[in-house]
Amino acid sequence: MPSAAPSWDFVRSAAAVRVMVEVAGERGVDLRTALSGSGLRPADLREPDLEVEAAQELAVARTIVQALEDEPGLGSAVGLRITLGMFGILGFAMLASRTAREALRLCDRGGYDVLGPLFLRPWIEEREEALHVVCDGRDVPADVRAFITARDLSCSVALLDAISPGRPALRVATTLQDDAGNAFAAALGDWSVRLGSDRNEIIIANHEADQPLPNADEHTIRECERVNRELLARRQRRTDIASEVRAAMLRRRPLVGTLDQIAAERHVEPRTLRRHLAAEGTSFRLLADDVRQAVSSELLQTGLTVDEVATRLGYHDAATFSRAFRRWTGQTPGSMARSASSGIPHDPAHGMMERSLLDDRHPR
Secondary structure (H helix, E strand, C coil): CCCCCCCCCCCEECHHHHHHHHHHHHCCCCHHHHHCCCCCCHHHHHCCCCEECHHHHHHHHHHHHHHCCCCCCHHHHHHCCCCHHHHHHHHHHHHCCCEHHHHHHHHHHHCHHHHCCCCCEEEEEECCCEEEEEEECCCCCHHHHHHHHHHHHHHHHHHHHHHCCCCCCEEEECCCCHHHHHHHHHHCCCCEEECCCCCCEEEEEHHHHCCECCCCCHHHHHHHHHHHHHHHHHHHHCCCHHHHHHHHHHHCCCCCCCHHHHHHHCCCCHHHHHHHHHHCCCCHHHHHHHHHHHHHHHHHCCCCCHHHHHHHCCCCCHHHHHHHHHHHHCCCHHHHHHHHHHCCCCCHHHCCCCCCCCCCCCCC
16 A cells, blocks of 8 residues: 655654653653643653654654744754664664674664664765765654754764764764754764755765774674564564554644545545555544544643643534543543643543553554
């Protein structure tokens, strides 16, 4: 089935979400506010193996960027805290590579942009004098593109620094400019940064790229590559139609959209999309209810009024939203909002079992 999904639209580790909310918390954005609109709950982040939809991570990024008024340097502050360990087995394989060139080639063929928590789409250009790591962010949503660019580029530079002895002689070119670009350059310290470029790239001289790395181990590399291939195949198999439709619903403003709109984005007929969802044991309406219920429950607990939440979810009036919310949960949105303001936790037994966007009601 053809898909218009962007390159970053895959299930990923929640590592970057945890780092984003940590940095936001240090700047005065509380956890519940940071997660509002994402369908994630604070309790979810305590799950060690939590995976999230890309759209959920973007929703957190969008909320934080808006709450902090697009603070220059915010993306780099997050990116420099994303560590090699957050890339799991792929990070371990990079550390065991013989050279930086080998580590980057491993990433290029081993799913750096699928097994890692990044959005910029990387590829390698090997030229006569230098190795160019291009990081393409053209399909990242415009409202968070500057934040994601600074975050992912900073992270990539830091990872190369982590695997190399000393500070490698890197040059960085970025589309960032003005205040965002200056803050990014300041965060990278004494690395050479060119602002206002037509693309994002990290440039490493060939002699630097071929310097031996101190933790090289050929046996470890082979084992890591084997496990890496298995993880990549498993994660790619999990990207089914229901997950992709759910992610598309989360990306829309207002949320969800219509069956015809989602089908058009995927370049299929509505009846074809309906048939594929039915084959996975779900329907467009069930997915839409899941998304609206999870997101509205989170928004109501952030202090937004029922009218404001109804507007964000695309309802024409609060009464229509209230009837739908009561159908989903067995209680009114007003009662949930009052419980949140009084500090009384929402009781799932009061209505339907509370669901996050990560539940397994619909198979992935």
